[in-house]
Amino acid sequence: xxxxxxxxxxxxxxxxxxxxxxxxxxxxxxxxxxxxxxxxxxxxxxxxxxxxxxxxxxxxxxx
Amino acid sequence: xxxxxxxxxxxxxxxxxxxxxxxxxxxxxxxxxxxxxxxxxxxxxxxxxxxxxxxxxxxxxxxxxxxxxxxxxxxxxxxxxxxxxxxxxxxxxxxxxxxxxxxxxxxxxxxxxxxxxxxxxxxxxxxxxxxxxxxxxxxxxxxxxxxxxxxxxxxxxxxxxxxxxxxxxxxxxxxxxxxxxxxxxxxxxxxxxxxxxxxxxxxxxxxxxxxxxxxxxxxxxxxxxxxxxxxxxxxxxxxxxxxxxxxxxxxxxxxxxxxxxxxxxxxxxxxxxxxxxxxxxxxxxxxxxxxxxxxxxxxxxxxxxxxxxxxxxxxxxxxxxxxxxxxxxxxxxxxxxxxxxxxxxxxxxxxxxxxxxxxxxxxxxxxxxxxxxxxxxxxxxxxxxxxxxxxxxxxxxxxxxxxxxxxxxxxxxxxxxxxxxxxxxxxxxxxxxxxxxxxxxxxxxxxxxxxxxxxxxxxxxxxxxxxxxxxxxxxxxxxxxxxxxxxxxxxxxxxxxxxxxxxxxxxxxxxxxxxxxxxxxxxxxxxxxxxxxxxxxxxxxxxxxxxxxxxxxxxxxxxxxxxxxxxxxxxxxxxxxxxxxxxxxxxxxxxxxxxxxxxxxxxxxxxxxxxxxxxxxxxxxxxxxxxxxxxxxxxxxxxxxxxxxxxxxxxxxxxxxxxxxxxxxx
Numbered sequence: 001x002x003x004x005x006x007x008x009x010x011x012x013x014x015x016x017x018x019x020x021x022x023x024x025x026x027x028x029x030x031x032x033x034x035x036x037x038x039x040x041x042x043x044x045x046x047x048x049x050x051x052x053x054x055x056x057x058x059x060x061x062x063x
Numbered sequence: 064x065x066x067x068x069x070x071x072x073x074x075x076x077x078x079x080x081x082x083x084x085x086x087x088x089x090x091x092x093x094x095x096x097x098x099x100x101x102x103x104x105x106x107x108x109x110x111x112x113x114x115x116x117x118x119x120x121x122x123x124x125x126x127x128x129x130x131x132x133x134x135x136x137x138x139x140x141x142x143x144x145x146x147x148x149x150x151x152x153x154x155x156x157x158x159x160x161x162x163x164x165x166x167x168x169x170x171x172x173x174x175x176x177x178x179x180x181x182x183x184x185x186x187x188x189x190x191x192x193x194x195x196x197x198x199x200x201x202x203x204x205x206x207x208x209x210x211x212x213x214x215x216x217x218x219x220x221x222x223x224x225x226x227x228x229x230x231x232x233x234x235x236x237x238x239x240x241x242x243x244x245x246x247x248x249x250x251x252x253x254x255x256x257x258x259x260x261x262x263x264x265x266x267x268x269x270x271x272x273x274x275x276x277x278x279x280x281x282x283x284x285x286x287x288x289x290x291x292x293x294x295x296x297x298x299x300x301x302x303x304x305x306x307x308x309x310x311x312x313x314x315x316x317x318x319x320x321x322x323x324x325x326x327x328x329x330x331x332x333x334x335x336x337x338x339x340x341x342x343x344x345x346x347x348x349x350x351x352x353x354x355x356x357x358x359x360x361x362x363x364x365x366x367x368x369x370x371x372x373x374x375x376x377x378x379x380x381x382x383x384x385x386x387x388x389x390x391x392x393x394x395x396x397x398x399x400x401x402x403x404x405x406x407x408x409x410x411x412x413x414x415x416x417x418x419x420x421x422x423x424x425x426x427x428x429x430x431x432x433x434x435x436x437x438x439x440x441x442x443x444x445x446x447x448x449x450x451x452x453x454x455x456x457x458x459x460x461x462x463x464x465x466x467x468x469x470x471x472x473x474x475x476x477x478x479x480x481x482x483x484x485x486x487x488x489x490x491x492x493x494x495x496x497x498x499x500x501x502x503x504x505x506x507x508x509x510x511x512x513x514x515x516x517x518x519x520x521x522x523x524x525x526x527x528x529x530x531x532x533x534x535x536x537x538x539x540x541x542x543x544x545x546x547x548x549x550x551x552x553x554x555x556x557x558x559x560x561x562x563x564x565x566x567x568x569x570x571x572x573x574x575x576x577x578x579x580x581x582x583x584x585x586x587x588x589x590x591x592x593x594x595x596x597x598x599x600x601x602x603x604x605x606x607x608x609x610x611x612x613x614x615x616x617x618x619x620x621x622x623x624x625x626x627x628x629x630x631x632x633x634x635x636x637x638x639x640x641x642x643x644x645x646x647x648x649x650x651x652x653x654x655x656x657x658x659x660x661x662x663x664x665x666x667x668x669x670x671x672x673x674x675x676x677x678x679x680x681x682x683x684x685x686x687x688x689x690x691x692x693x694x695x696x697x698x699x700x701x702x703x704x705x706x707x708x709x710x711x712x713x714x715x716x717x718x719x720x721x722x723x724x725x726x727x728x729x
Contacts, residue, residue, distance in 0.1 A: 024550035024564040030588060034565070037172050037587060051307075053558060053657070055177065055253030057274035058380065059165055060419035060471060060673055061143075061575055062656040 006032075070405070070452045098518040099711050100459045101704070102510050103228075104503050105144065105245075106467030106677065107524035109135050109687040115500050123508040127522065127689045136688035137700030138526040140624050140681045141576035141642050144245055144467070145179050147525035147686070147701055148229040153209035154705035154720030158630030160209040162230060163638045164574035166656060170586045173560050175573055175658065177254075179206055179230050179246040194299050194353050203233050203390060208634055209719065211235050212705035213458065219714050222457030224450055227443075229462070229525075232414065233391040242385075242393040242402060244462055247414035250350075250361040250389060251295055255380035255413050259426050260290050260317075263373035267424065275420025281374070288317040288374055292330075292363065294350035294381060299357060311350035311359070321371035328365060328376075337367035342434065345409045347384060360384045362409045364438075366431060377426060379435075383412045405449045410442040417468035423672045429492050432472065440465045440502065447506065451513050458708065463506065469499045470528045474675030478530055482668035514691070519711055523704065524686040531669050531676035533612065534652035535619050537572040537643065538660045544606065546570040549660065560658035566590060570603060570640075573658045575651050575678045577639030578603070600625055600640055607643065612666050619666060621646040621680040631721060644680025651678065688725070695728035 008016065013028070020031035056062060112133075116125050127133070139147040139157065141164065149160040157163045167178040181204045207230050213223040217237045225231070229245030249255045257276035259266070262283050267273045281290050291312040298308050315330035324339040335343045343365040349358045361381035368375035383389055385399035392412055393399035403409055416439045422432040440463070447461055473496055475481040476489040507522060514520050539555075541547045548567030549555075555562075560571055565581060565588035572578045580596055583589040591599060604623040612619055622644035630638055643651060650669075654661050677684040688699055696703060703722035710716060710724050723729060 024548065024567070026566040030566060034588070052175065054256060055248075055251070056166065056175065056657070058249070058254030058256050058276075058415075058420060060275075060415070060423075060468075061165060061676075061678065062274075062653050 067452065070449050097711075098454060098456055098459070098514060099708060100454070100461075100510060100514060100518070100520050101708070102507060102520065102522045103460065103462040104466040104522065104524050104687075105229075105462065105464050106470050106526060106528055107500075107503065107522075107687045108470065108527035109133075109685060110527065111470075111496065111500065112687055115497055120497060120501055121504040123504045123511060124522075124689065127507065127511065127520070127691060131520075131689065131691040132694040133687070133689045134694050134699055135527075135685040136523055137698060138677075138681050138684060138686050139701060140629055141644070142526040142677050142679065142681050142684050143575060144525055145230045148231075148245070149207050149209075150701040151523075151525065151704055152207070152211045152228065152230060154212060154702045154717070154722050155209050155632055156630055156702060156721065157632075157638060158626075158635030159632030159719060159721070160207050161634035161637060162207050163626075163642075164577050166574040166577075167637075168573045168579070170579075170582075170589075172587065173563070173565075173571075173573075173658075175559060177246075180204065180232055180248070181206055182252060190301055193301055195301050205231065205233055205235065207231070209632075210717070212708055213237075213239055213241070213460070215709055215714055215717060216458055216712060219712060221712050221714075223460075224454070224458070225460045226446065226450060227462040227464075228460060229414070234394045236394050239394065240398045242398060242412075243414070245414040245464070247383070247392055247412060248390070249413045250359065250381035250383060254415060255418065255420070257380055257418055257421050257426065258292060258378040259421075260288070260376040260378070261374055262288075263375065266375075266426075271424070273424045273426075275418075276380075276424070276426065278426070283319060283374055286319045286321070288319065288376075290315060290317070292348065292378055292381065294348075294361065295359060297350075297352050299352045311352060313348045313350055317374065317376065319370050319374060324370045326367050326370045326374070326376070335365065337365060339367060339369055340431075342366045342438070347409070348381070359389045360387050361389065366427075366435075368431070377421065377431075379418065380413055382409070382416075384409050385412050388412070402446055402449075406442060406445055410446070411439050415464065415468065417464065417472075419468060419472055419673060422472055429473075429476075429488060433492075433495065436465060436469060444506070448509070451509060454513065458712070463503065465499055466503055466524070470496055470675045471673050472675075474528070474530055475672065478674075480532070481530060481674050482532055483670045483672060483674045511691075516691075518691075520691045521704065521707075522687070522689040523701075525701065526677045526686045527684040528675045528677050529647045529679055529684050531650050531674055532648040533619075533650075533666050534669050535610070535645065535649055535655070536652045536661050536665050536667070537578065537655040538658065539655075539662070540607075540610070540665050541570055541572065541578075541603075542660050543665070546603065547660070555660045555662045558657050558659055562660075569599060571658065572643075572651070572655050574639065575656050576642050576644070578641040578643055580640045582640075596640070604641060610665075612649075614666075617648070618646050619649045620644065621683060632719070644683070645678070647679065647683050649679070650676050690725070692726060694725045696723055696725040697728075699725045 025031035139150045149162040153160045166175045216223045223239040225241035227244035232243035232246040234241045234243045259278045291314045294311040296308045297311045318327045328335045331348050345362045351358045362384045364379040366377040385403045417436045421427040475483040476492040546569045548564040550564040568581045580591045607620050610619045624642040626638040706716045706722040707725045
């Protein structure tokens with residue numbers, strides 16, 4: 001898009017591009033944004049997905 | 064010391080302690096010395112109630128109905144406890160209070176979180192010798208919006224006590240007495256996580272994932288077992304960036320006496336002797352975060368299931384100690400301590416204390432679960448007697464969870480058609496629910512004895528109950544109908560929608576009844592244009608209403624609610640776009656709630672001990688309402704009750720409350 005640009009090493013960019021396509025992302029930007037959002041969410045909350053699951057799991061309504 | 068004298072001493076001491084801070088000295092309630100009481104039995108079902116009233120098992124309910132009234136009480140959409148209780152607390156629907164499900168999601172990350180409470184860790188630290196000392200305070204915030212009705216009571220100087228109401232953690236502050244209920248976490252910050260220590264290699268069964276607790280395989284050396292209870296993460300420890308802080312622990316040693324099938328547990332300078340099948344009292348434990356400087360207190364109860372030939376030691380979720388709460392659980396803070404004095408020690412403070420997960424995973428047997436649930440009830444009863452004793456004027460709300468949790472777990476025992484019914488295990492327990500309702504009847508009797516004709520008594524539940532025979536994999540249905548695309552179509556097991564290709568996904572389900580569009584401008588990678596949203600919701604709704612169980616031809620979904628139509632208030636934009644109202648016998652699957660896409664049949668039998676449920680269409684599971692005077696309103700609903708309570712005290716109904724007075728019908 002038109003937001004700030006981030007520089008990646010060429011080799012890493014190629015790998016990201018290859019994986020993004022294989023994993024079904026429509027663009028490298030979408031893939032990178034998704035990964036960063038996920039990571040940031042965890043840092044913000046200080047919790048891993050496993051932690052979230054553990055907390056929810058005590059609720060009888062879900063297993 | 065007799066009980067009343069003890070109550071008098073505790074109550075007098077607290078009045079002196081709290082004088083000036085708790086409504087004392089304010090003007091009298093508008094209707095003088097009359098009392099208004101709401102007795103809440105979570106999940107009390109009007110059909111079961113009627114049935115056992117007709118059988119003569121519930122004399123107090125029969126008398127209340129005869130002298131006053133008994134009606135069905137319209138519940139919330141969806142009929143989940145945090146949503147329903149928020150309707151009751153605020154006199155609004157979810158658009159006004161912002162609680163739509165047990166589980167909400169962040170549209171920017173698609174990750175789920177607990178809906179009623181947000182925990183914020185401290186941001187600034189002072190680092191010293193491998194530890195970090197927080198400079199600012201972290202916070203725990205109640206996410207329910209809207210003013211609680213007892214805040215209006217307090218504004219008018221009406222003394223109020225609110226015991227264990229759900230969706231009120233941390234409890235709102237003001238000049239009243241309240242302790243938080245459902246939504247109060249265990250010390251780990253979740254809904255409750257037990258520990259089970261055993262050297263029996265067959266537990267858990269191969270391939271079984273134990274949720275809601277942790278099974279620790281341990282080894283016994285020379286009759287001795289050394290292990291540790293895992294506590295909250297030690298956020299005081301400095302760790303390299305990107306790593307999570309280590310768990311705090313409390314070590315303990317078990318000395319096994321195989322001859323007597325007994326064991327001694329040494330923990331935190333205490334020694335506990337337990338025989339097989341015996342529960343301990345509450346045991347205080349302390350998690351040391353910074354040696355000699357910072358520790359966090361909790362309480363646990365042990366159950367020695369067996370000492371020989373295998374050790375089987377159950378440890379309850381770590382509850383917040385009401386004598387010295389690590390997190391805020393009462394208003395004023397001293398109220399928790401007052402209740403501990405009444406109890407003669409600590410009590411269950413965890414929001415949903417009955418350990419249903421331990422029963423679902425066969426860590427506790429039917430009998431052991433019942434023992435635990437009855438302990439919860441007997442603790443509550445002591446506090447109930449105390450609050451009834453000291454109730455002289457104003458308003459009292461008192462809540463019991465047993466009717467809900469036991470109906471979830473024991474429905475199967477009285478329903479031979481239930482897929483989880485096991486004639487061998489369940490026959491002996493088919494009377495549990497009737498017995499529970501009889502216990503509630505006795506509780507009601509005490510309130511009726513206490514209150515006079517001039518006083519108002521309302522008995523209510525947040526929803527009713529129905530059998531939960533089968534689960535519906537809503538996310539898998541969305542996938543099969545082309546509304547979801549997976550990045551790796553062969554990976555159907557990833558939790559939390561992690562394998563979803565968002566650029567090809569129009570809708571997804573998360574939580575127990577919620578369905579969201581992947582909406583442009585709202586979701587991080589939303590693709591559905593806003594102008595297409597309504598037509599797409601209609602299309603999905605119509606298709607869902609046609610889903611039929613191939614085994615019996617029954618409709619799986621009774622009603623689909625468009626939240627833009629049924630919700631009112633400033634928060635309706637945060638709601639799921641559709642609420643799925645399942646038909647009797649059906650519910651959203653466990654996997655759907657966590658954003659999973661199981662393969663195979665879309666409708667699967669529910670063989671879990673969790674066999675009764677209410678997360679269905681609101682019309683399928685109304686709650687119960689009884690009062691000691693006629694209810695004029697023909698179709699009373701949860702949000703009508705706070706309006707009624709306020710008007711009984713002569714308080715004008717707030718503009719944002721949407722209900723009517725059940726007694727005047729206006």
